[in-house]
Amino acid sequence: MVIGSDLIPQILLPGLKPNVGGSLIAQNSIFGWILSGPLTERVSTFSTQIVENPGDSLNDLLRRFWEQEEVPAESIPTDDDAFCEELYQRTTFRREDGRYVVKLPFKPSFPETIALGHSRPAAQQQYLSVERSIEKRAELQPYSKVLGEYITLNHMEPCSSHEIVRDGKYFSFYLRHHAVLKPDSKTTKVRVVFNASKLSHSGISLNDVLHTGPVLQNDLMLVILKSRLYRYVFNGDIEKMYRQIYVYDEDQDFQRILFRRSQQGPIEDFKLKTVTFGVNCAPYLAIRTLQKLAKDSQEGYPRSSEILTKETYVDDILSRINPRVFTTGLRYP
Structure with missing residues (x-):
């Protein structure tokens, strides 16, 4: 001082x-x-500088202090949120095998005002770079196996290598993807990350033409605190939650990727058939579908419906166990 x-x-x-x-x-x-x-003798020193912020009055500091302790008010839906909800209710349906099919919430200005350009050349360049990284780093070897699982589970299928163009406007998009290492993971140590924010040749990305959708996940702190009220607690997660939900056939071409099944094979074109993490509306579509599943199952499985609605944070479940009867009875297809 x-x-x-x-x-x-x-x-x-x-x-x-x-x-x-x-x-x-x-x-x-x-x-x-x-x-x-x-x-x-040599000594270590440090200095402290205190600068007064003239913009923070005592009243403002006190007000912010008490606001930290308040329960947040419900957010008011925007016009974009209302558009997403109306589209979801009007277009979502359930297949005979129990899986839901949703439509991507494209902005009304697409493609008249904002339009995509070609994206395959940049995606191919990115994929070749990924392959070079896999050759140099042994820990990335499972990368191809992870993508191969998409084919095995019918979560993606081959498609044409020609981009879809109508009246000079593109109705397809290639997602660039890369590997992320998760050394602490007990299941999948290598994850594939898809990037829908990369720009196409027009300077517009897939995320630019899609609505994000409203935030629907429960408050994590409330879910944890509620579990403290129970004597017996269990936790779990919904396996591959996003990939349990399919998207409309015509929307799948906006989720194309490039992938080589074997080192000696050619680079092939595929389209992802399910909700894809990396697309900005994916969290909204996944959680909204989970809510719909809970509502559709409420009559037959009321307890399971309550767990999905109030005691689930995204794909993680934290709820109570009935020590006499341990069953939820609800199967998530």
Whole structure:
């Protein structure tokens, strides 16, 4: 703290100790003892600077303090949120095998005002770079196996290598993808990350032409605190939650990727058939479908419906166990 010399007489108190540590003089003050003089040993020092923010009045600080403790008010839906909800209710349906099919919430301005350009060349360049990284790093070898699982589970299928163009506007998009290592994961140590924010040749990305959708997930802190009320608790997660939900056939061409099944094989074109993490509306579509599943199952499985609605955070479940009857009875296809 730097103070003016005119204040020195006001802070000094009676008391003076010479030869402190052999070479220092200690002077008593209202802040404690002040040391001065030459040093014969190396010491570590630090300084603290305090700057007053003139924009934060005491009233503002107190108001913000109490606001931290308040339960957040429900957000008011925007016009975009209302559009997404209306589209979801009007277009979502359930197949005979129990899986839901949803439509991507494209903005009304697409493709008249905002349009996509070609994206395959940039995606191919990115994929070749990924392959070079896999060759150099042994820990990335499972990458191809993870993508191969998409084919095995029918979560993606081959498609044409020609981009869809009508009246000079593109109605397909290639997602660039890369590997992310998760060394601490007990299941999947290598994850594939799809990027829908990369720009096409027109300067517009897939995420630019899609609505994000409203935030629907429960408050994580409330889910955890509620579990503390129970004597017996269990936790679980919905396996491959996003990929349990399919998208409309005509929307799948906006989720194309490039992939080589084997080192000697050619690079092939595929389209992802399910909700894909990396597309901005994926969290909304997944959680909204989970809510719909809970509502559709409420009559037959009321307890399971309550768990999905109130005791689930995205794909993680934290709820109570009935020690006499441990069954939910609900099968998520």
